[in-house]
Amino acid sequence: MNIYKSKSKEGQKFLKKIISRQIDMEGDTLFEVKKILDDVRKYKDTAVKKYTKEFDNVYLEDFEVKEREFDFAESKVEDDLKKAMKKAYENIWRFHERQISKGFEIDIEDVKSGSKYLPIEKAGIYVPGGKAAYPSSVLMNAIPAKVAGVKEIIMIAPPSKDGSISNEVLYGARLCNVDRVFKIGGAQGIGALAYGTESVPKVDIITGPGNIYVSMAKKLVYGSVNIDMIAGPSEILILSDGLQNPSYIASDLLAQAEHDELASSILLTLSMTEGKKVSEELKIKVRELPKEDICIKSLENYGAIIVCESEEEMVEIANKIAPEHLEILGFGKGISEKIRNAGCIFLGEYSPEALGDYIAGPNHILPTNGTARFFSPLGTDTFMKRMNYISSTKEGLENLKENIEIFAKKEGLIAHERSITGRF
Amino acid sequence: MNIYKSKSKEGQKFLKKIISRQIDMEGDTLFEVKKILDDVRKYKDTAVKKYTKEFDNVYLEDFEVKEREFDFAESKVEDDLKKAMKKAYENIWRFHERQISKGFEIDIEDVKSGSKYLPIEKAGIYVPGGKAAYPSSVLMNAIPAKVAGVKEIIMIAPPSKDGSISNEVLYGARLCNVDRVFKIGGAQGIGALAYGTESVPKVDIITGPGNIYVSMAKKLVYGSVNIDMIAGPSEILILSDGLQNPSYIASDLLAQAEHDELASSILLTLSMTEGKKVSEELKIKVRELPKEDICIKSLENYGAIIVCESEEEMVEIANKIAPEHLEILGFGKGISEKIRNAGCIFLGEYSPEALGDYIAGPNHILPTNGTARFFSPLGTDTFMKRMNYISSTKEGLENLKENIEIFAKKEGLIAHERSITGRF
Structure with a gap:
């Protein structure tokens, strides 16, 4: 898998490609x-x-x-x-x-x-x-x-x-x-x-x-x-402080990659050494998988290891990518509070994505392809709707009467105005 | 405005036309x-x-x-x-x-x-x-x-x-x-x-x-x-127990009708006498309105007074129409609990639609054209999204480990399985 520095030309180009990926609805x-x-x-x-x-x-x-x-x-x-x-x-x-x-x-x-x-x-x-x-x-x-x-x-x-x-x-x-x-x-x-x-x-x-x-x-x-939403290719973004087990990181990147050649698996790390170790682990582990070919294509086209300069930079990139799955490994507790756009956050080394795919409880139908900026995971509220109601007494209507008349007249809706005045 | 009995051929035809009204997206x-x-x-x-x-x-x-x-x-x-x-x-x-x-x-x-x-x-x-x-x-x-x-x-x-x-x-x-x-x-x-x-x-x-x-x-x-939603023509449905002030009813039907020639204003009443009185009131009131022409076209094409046989029948029709605005006049308190589909319910004779259009507090951007079956009024949650998170300890993952492996193997996702087993 390619390793880029976040500020390098290639790194920027890759991130731009991922962030601007649109579902082809043409x-x-x-x-x-x-x-x-x-x-x-x-x-x-x-x-x-x-x-x-x-x-x-x-x-x-x-x-x-x-x-x-x-x-x-x-x-x-x-x-x-x-x-x-x-x-x-x-x-x-x-x-x-x-x-x-x-x-x-x-x-x-x-x-x-x-x-x-x-x-x-x-x-x-x-x-x-x-x-x-x-x-x-x-x-x-x-x-x-x-x-x-x-x-x-x-x-x-x-x-x-x-x-x-x-x-x-x-x-x-x-x-x-x-x-x-x-x-x-x-x-x-x-x-x-x-x-x-x-x-x-x-x-x-x-x-x-x-x-x-x-x-x-x-x-x-x-x-x-x-x-519920419009689904596109699926993705994982892993944030590591550089002090994590490279084997765990590699296995989680592969678990995403095996889904689909269009799937995207990206690691942001603070350490070039960790990045290189993860890359080595990937080479070994991918050979042992029945879906080796899919994984290789996915990692080549939409995968990368990006070495970042700071936690702040990582958070900023994560919020721009708005990934379906976001794993956070290491760092202080505050980092997840800074994440504004993600389908589901997986916190800590014992919360791999696969835990959320089946049985932890939260839904695995999540916004993909950057749509976590505005779509929500499938949930109970997906299947509910809100209904408003208003119930006024004569006094209540009287309290608001004058202002309603001003609005209605200004908007040229005379029948609106009369529906109020006619009641007094 | 036309007066139909709910079970008559013409009444049924009119209701079918309203319920099957689609936005022409062709x-x-x-x-x-x-x-x-x-x-x-x-x-x-x-x-x-x-x-x-x-x-x-x-x-x-x-x-x-x-x-x-x-x-x-x-x-x-x-x-x-x-x-x-x-x-x-x-x-x-x-x-x-x-x-x-x-x-x-x-x-x-x-x-x-x-x-x-x-x-x-x-x-x-x-x-x-x-x-x-x-x-x-x-x-x-x-x-x-x-x-x-x-x-x-x-x-x-x-x-x-x-x-x-x-x-x-x-x-x-x-x-x-x-x-x-x-x-x-x-x-x-x-x-x-x-x-x-x-x-x-x-x-x-x-x-x-x-x-x-x-x-x-x-x-x-x-x-x-x-x-937020796809908007279509706007509508009001009024349910009356037959003992209401016909002037109030007529003025609220007109307040809807003046918006648009495509707007729909419908009264369901338990009393033919009331229906006739409302019809008379409409004839008088509409002449006094600057938007008389719009009102007349709207009432002719998409308006009706329908005399129903029971409260249950009315509720059933209301839930089928799923109106943007639903006024309920008279009846016992329980009736509004039976309404499942509406944008906003206006309860009682001092809660005319115009109260909700401007100043009562609830939103006036409501699902129209029957979409209250599945869309919600514009609201705070329209501008928010949900994000899930999972945070497990080693013990937590161990508790669920076996079942994740069973799922992953059955679904042929071996990298998923390994991402769990590799952590133990």
Whole structure:
């Protein structure tokens, strides 16, 4: 992996490349996805069948997963994984239960008002298929929705060529009491959830990451439904004070790199010596991995070790990158307080990213690609909305009457003014 | 205004039309807006100048509002409006201060984790121009951002033909300590905020309603920045138990109708007699309004009085319509607890919508067009994001170690597994 000094020309160039990385939402893909969505809106199940044949290479007359398929899946999942999933379920539930937003009521000049938080009624969750069919993604998507009080959860996932969905994913859906599961992926799946078809119910919100087609489709249906965020390539940024175990650092960089050739794994360290040691460790460790090729490409294109001059410089770079995962190794306690943009912070040498991927409790569906500047991790509030209310007595309205009239007149809204004056 | 019985064919048809009303985000407009955004991304200020000339009929070499323009605006705004705006500022601030989400920390099997809420750094707020240049919109947009702790607020508004922005809007911006104001509107304004130009800084979130070009542009830049919601036509739904003052009801329906020919004003009542009285009142009152023509078109196309058979039926219809504004007149106290979808509820005969438009405290930027099913009113949390963290000891990681290994192996992520085992 390349080692740069932070102030060097190459270091600056690399950082600029990472910070300005945009999801390619351009031209052709946009129109292609728009066409798929329009077709699904118009031709419903017929269009879904067509695109499933085209993209997933399987013709399905009926997309919905049946009870016997869930039974079969449950019989095939190994006991130790079932146990692990149940433990994860418990911890994820505990964390997200604490995240429920509470409403309030306030009295302002004898007018009562407040905010209430209510569950969104129907949620559609997208679980990627193929090699990325992770049972942990089902848990991370469905549990916050259940905790929020969503009435109906519809899950979709792309089918394999044989028309099946992974047993682990189906078992996860059953474990989380997902109401219905459909074997539909891609933009056609997002369209089916957003507009409804003969077989798929229209939902109010769609969550969960997917490929570029899924992301683009989520963006285009936004407004007809709500969505959680737009997902891009995933990344880790590690900050080290230079006194850390290089083996731990290398293993965490690789755990990110093995996800995807587009994944980004970056170390910021205060020590060139540590940087070099980590680089050596990477060379050894990567050879032992089944996903060696993916790791090498990812580290070459989007990975780097950057030797910084100060803690302050590191914090500044971290806030600019706004990484999905941020590990902080060493330093005094105050450093994490300076981090303003990150999906999830992992503090200390015994908090590797993998701890957060499965079982610690917090969600692993996090804002990627710099969007932690403004998006939040998936959470309970993703599946809730706020509603305001106002309740005034005659005295309360009288207190504010004059000022309302001034505003309304100035804004040329005479019916507004009369709706107040007419009451006195 | 048409009076229907809820179960009649015409009543059902009208309700279906309202519930299925979609913002027209189709074909040509999408491509037109995409072209404007691409141009702004590529040619920056040059493109903004071109489109401002084209759409706002004014050529501006410099878009930024200058100190002397603020001074001039302040000197022109009448004292009584200044006083009303200051009072509104105070009440809106008090309400939104209560809305700040609080983080938490939890200990799960010796692993500490939690969520923190942090302000988004830079916000862009859109204030419509022309006839809809309302100072109240500035307050409703900017105050929650300030309360949230946003560091820099950039406001944009379309210029008039003479290159100015309304004095009241500029005074509002100064009152709210908005950092910079630019005279740019439409899709080109949204593009400038999302991508940045030579003169306009790139922001992290864009809020505030606008016309169809603005809405479409917000949708297309979503992901490069966050946005608050997609706004459509505005609406009021009034529920009456049949024992209310028909004059109040008529005046509140008109206060909605005068906004826009596309606005929707609907009364659900338990009494045909009341319905007829309201209809009579409307006929008289509408003639006295300067915006009579707009009101008539709005009431004819998107307005109705619907006589329902029961309170339960009304609640069901209200939850389906998911109105921006919902007035509840009469009934027992429990009825508002059954409302699941609405932007803001106005309870009782002395809580007309106009009270919430300006000064009660709650925000007037609300989800419209049925999106209250899944969007929230603009609020403090619109300008904040959540960040998670995990902090484990060696013992904590050891407690969860085995289960992480099971997950990682099953998901084929061997580097994940090794990042755990390598620490023991």
